[in-house]
Amino acid sequence: MTLRRPVLSVETLIALVTGYLLVMANGPFWRAAMVGRDMGGLGDWGFAAALAVLVGGLHFVALGLLSTRWTVRPLLALVVVVASVAAYYMDRYAIYLDRAMLRNVLATHYDEAVELFSLRMVGFVLVFGVLPAVALWWPQLRARPWPRALAIRAAWLLAALALAVAAILPVFADFASLMRNHKEVRHLVTPGNAVVALVGNLWGRSAAHPATRQAVAPDAAPGPAWAQRSRPTLFVLVVGETARARNFGLNGYERMTTPELAARDVVNFPRVTACGTSTEVSLPCMFSPFGRRDYDEDRIRSHESLLHVLARAGFQVQWRDNQSGCKGVCDGLEQVQLSKAGVEGLCPEGQCLDEVLLHGMDRVLADARGNLFVVMHQLGSHGPAYYRRYPDAFRRFTPACEKNDLRLCTPAEIRNAYDNSILYTDHVLAKLIDYLKARQDRYDTAMLYVSDHGESLGENGLYLHGVPYRLAPDVQREVPMVAWLSPAFRQAFGVDGACLQREAQRPVSHDHLFHSMLGLLDVATQAYDRSHDMFAACRTPVTAVPAAAANRARSASSAP
Ligand SMILES: [Zn+2]
Numbered sequence: 001m002t003l004r005r006p007v008l009s010v011e012t013l014i015a016l017v018t019g020y021l022l023v024m025a026n027g028p029f030w031r032a033a034m035v036g037r038d039m040g041g042l043g044d045w046g047f048a049a050a051l052a053v054l055v056g057g058l059h060f061v062a063l064g065l066l067s068t069r070w071t072v073r074p075l076l077a078l079v080v081v082v083a084s085v086a087a088y089y090m091d092r093y094a095i096y097l098d099r100a101m102l103r104n105v106l107a108t109h110y111d112e113a114v115e116l117f118s119l120r121m122v123g124f125v126l127v128f129g130v131l132p133a134v135a136l137w138w139p140q141l142r143a144r145p146w147p148r149a150l151a152i153r154a155a156w157l158l159a160a161l162a163l164a165v166a167a168i169l170p171v172f173a174d175f176a177s178l179m180r181n182h183k184e185v186r187h188l189v190t191p192g193n194a195v196v197a198l199v200g201n202l203w204g205r206s207a208a209h210p211a212t213r214q215a216v217a218p219d220a221a222p223g224p225a226w227a228q229r230s231r232p233t234l235f236v237l238v239v240g241e242t243a244r245a246r247n248f249g250l251n252g253y254e255r256m257t258t259p260e261l262a263a264r265d266v267v268n269f270p271r272v273t274a275c276g277t278s279t280e281v282s283l284p285c286m287f288s289p290f291g292r293r294d295y296d297e298d299r300i301r302s303h304e305s306l307l308h309v310l311a312r313a314g315f316q317v318q319w320r321d322n323q324s325g326c327k328g329v330c331d332g333l334e335q336v337q338l339s340k341a342g343v344e345g346l347c348p349e350g351q352c353l354d355e356v357l358l359h360g361m362d363r364v365l366a367d368a369r370g371n372l373f374v375v376m377h378q379l380g381s382h383g384p385a386y387y388r389r390y391p392d393a394f395r396r397f398t399p400a401c402e403k404n405d406l407r408l409c410t411p412a413e414i415r416n417a418y419d420n421s422i423l424y425t426d427h428v429l430a431k432l433i434d435y436l437k438a439r440q441d442r443y444d445t446a447m448l449y450v451s452d453h454g455e456s457l458g459e460n461g462l463y464l465h466g467v468p469y470r471l472a473p474d475v476q477r478e479v480p481m482v483a484w485l486s487p488a489f490r491q492a493f494g495v496d497g498a499c500l501q502r503e504a505q506r507p508v509s510h511d512h513l514f515h516s517m518l519g520l521l522d523v524a525t526q527a528y529d530r531s532h533d534m535f536a537a538c539r540t541p542v543t544a545v546p547a548a549a550a551n552r553a554r555s556a557s558s559a560p
Pocket residue numbers: 241242278279280452453
């Protein structure tokens with residue numbers, strides 16, 4: 001017995017696939033769109049049906065515009081496979097596939113991408129993506145003379161559009177309120193979300209990537225008190241990764257995950273809010289003068305960062321990276337990529353541990369010409385493979401989750417692995433402080449550590465990070481921040497340590513970083529905003545400048 005291959009029109013095939021996608025790939029969308037409805041009444045089901053016709057109709061039109069008898073199968077196959085991958089991650093990690101998230105995924109290192117792969121994911125994609133995609137080649141496609149094919153296609157497209165509009169009209173009030181109150185559900189409509197995000201990124205990349213960035217603080221110059229500082233400054237800013245405030249020992253977490261920092265003379269800032277919930281958003285934002293309070297992604301990306309301003313004021317700036325780069329904030333400045341440095345004992349399986357960031361610092365200092373501002377970009381607690389972020393000696397909370405698929409671990413195992421990664425970050429920071437202490441004879445040294453965003457560890461079914469900012473839970477937005485200022489640095493820059501311990505209890509955010517660094521490092525510019533300088537209240541105003549030094553500074557600043 002042989003199975004006869006059915007004969008379908010291109011339009012029928014698209015309609016079938018659209019229906020399949022509505023069911024297979026849109027679970028998160030349906031749950032989000034129907035939230036608060038018990039689906040007990042006819043009205044709820046009517047609303048769901050109207051949404052299905054709208055979403056299905058729009059996808060049908062988009063696919064119908066791009067399909068011919070020869071392109072339809074490859075196109076639909078690609079769409080089904082992409083949708084299955086997207087559906088798997090949206091469902092498992094409750095992520096929203098928007099521009100920022102996709103950029104995050106695309107910018108991810110190959111190693112991190114490999115960590116996201118799991119047997120379950122491969123199985124899911126095989127069954128719900130690849131298999132249906134292969135099945136597309138089973139039916140035969142009806143051939144029509146092209147004028148007739150064109151007319152039939154046009155009729156189908158118009159009908160689909162009309163149906164979509166007709167379906168949504170009776171429930172328009174409900175629909176409008178859904179769009180107003182939960183606009184983000186559109187990022188759950190699959191695979192439309194993936195296509196829109198991809199196009200948005202390609203468009204955004206070409207449109208908002210100017211060859212030259214607009215200047216920020218073009219007047220930046222060393223403040224007058226620099227004239228009386230006899231030694232160069234060495235400041236290290238550590239950008240943490242995925243460390244959340246709640247699991248930080250110094251913040252009162254029930255586990256002491258920061259024993260080494262606690263044993264040093266540091267200032268802890270317990271109430272710090274990040275600018276974004278992903279590296280792609282937070283990094284450019286925290287180095288910009290605009291911040292979250294005045295958030296505009298294109299504006300941030302088209303302007304210079306804090307690092308360019310510091311360079312203009314005479315600092316030698318170096319970005320040291322153990323992750324996926326500086327996201328544009330160090331364009332044109334010195335960069336050292338260390339994630340694949342292959343340093344003996346620090347780089348198991350090719351990916352280096354964060355201690356590698358200190359590797360080669362002696363060389364940097366030996367070559368330094370004056371004031372140094374070094375950024376160390378950690379791999380920190382980057383998930384889901386938390387267990388690969390620390391060496392064996394830091395496997396202290398056990399049993400720790402040692403799988404790439406977090407859902408295969410218990411909440412306690414996930415927390416153990418995550419806390420171990422914080423323990424290791426604590427060690428790296430302490431080692432850095434000790435390194436800076438040992439260089440106090442030649443430099444005024446200081447360090448500031450702040451994480452880029454937090455993380456969900458399964459609370460409310462959420463994992464990882466990247467939930468749109470306004471919706472994100474606090475654990476994704478609240479980050480640890482720690483400062484260490486050597487006694488000589490405090491003296492040279494007029495910082496009162498006891499005052500700082502008190503002031504650090506106030507809530508601050510990534511928005512404070514730009515102005516706080518300019519203020520602390522005594523960079524004079526019109527762009528400086530004292531109200532966003534978290535050190536300002538604890539700094540002695542620079543008045544007691546000896547006459548000779550003041551004159552030197554004055555003649556230096558008036559020089560052409
Ligand atoms: Zn990050």
